[in-house]
Amino acid sequence: xxxxxxxxxxxxxxxxxxxxxxxxxxxxxxxxxxxxxxxxxxxxxxxxxxxxxxxxxxxxxxxxxxxxxxxxxxxxxxxxxxxxxxxxxxxxxxxxxxxxxxxxxxxxxxxxxxxxxxxxxxxxxxxxxxxxxxxxxxxxxxxxxxxxx
Numbered sequence: 842x843x844x845x846x847x848x849x850x851x852x853x854x855x856x857x858x859x860x861x862x863x864x865x866x867x868x869x870x871x872x873x874x875x876x877x878x879x880x881x882x883x884x885x886x887x888x889x890x891x892x893x894x895x896x897x898x899x900x901x902x903x904x905x906x907x908x909x910x911x912x913x914x915x916x917x918x919x920x921x922x923x924x925x926x927x928x929x930x931x932x933x934x935x936x937x938x939x940x941x942x943x944x945x946x947x948x949x950x951x952x953x954x955x956x957x958x959x960x961x962x963x964x965x966x967x968x969x970x971x972x973x974x975x976x977x978x979x980x981x982x983x984x985x986x987x988x989x990x
Contacts, residue, residue, distance in 0.1 A: 844950055846970040848883035850981040857983065859890045860956045861964045864931045870900040873930030875911070876952050877918050885926055885952070886984070891918065903942065904930040927952030929966075937965040939976045947971040952979065 856876075863872045874892040878885060891914045897903035915925045928948065932940065937957035939947065947953050953969040953976065968979040 844880070845883065846972070846977065847880075847885040847952070847979065850885050850887065850952070850968060850979050851984045852887040852968075852981050853889075853984050856887050856890050857966055860929060860931075860954065860966055863890070863892060864933070864956045864958050864964050867895075867931055867933060869933050871895055871897070871902070871904040871931050871933060873904040873906065873928060875914050875918065876926045876929050876954055877923050878926050880924050880926065887926060887952075887981075888923065889918075890929060901933065925951075927954065929954030929956060931955070932957040937967040939969055939971075944971075944976055947976065949973065 866872070872892065872895060874890055876887055877889040877891055878887040893906040893910055893914065895904050896907055897905040918925050928951065932955055935957060937955045939953070939955065943953070943955070949971050951971070953971055954966060955969065956964055956966045958964050968981055969976045970979050
């Protein structure tokens with residue numbers, strides 16, 4: 842049975858920073874990768890983003906990855922005691938909302954993150970859940986940063 846949409850999603854600040862950096866570095870091309878963290882019933886905690894190379898023939902509007910690289914990244918995630926929670930990709934030319942392509946091609950029953958650059962140089966990140974009924978926005982909180990002595 843596939844997982845159900847998380848009731849609560851907590852995102853560590855470093856994940857948002859890494860996604861923003863990836864958006865900036867990707868420039869006019871989409872970037873993407875795996876969303877990694879912990880699943881505790883219906884409360885999820887997003888702790889990392891693992892970038893994957895974009896192999897799409899149209900990288901300005903699509904993101905495609907090597908399935909072997911995906912499987913290796915998931916295996917590495919599991920070796921670290923974490924779970925693959927879903928994907929994130931950027932929209933260099935549009936809003937941080939699912940595109941028509943996303944609505945058709947997004948993997949179902951996993952988290953979908955979308956990061957988009959704004960004209961002022963900042964970025965926006967949204968999270969979505971795709972199922973047989975469509976894509977549903979997943980609200981999230983940003984966890985407090987841990988300061989270590």
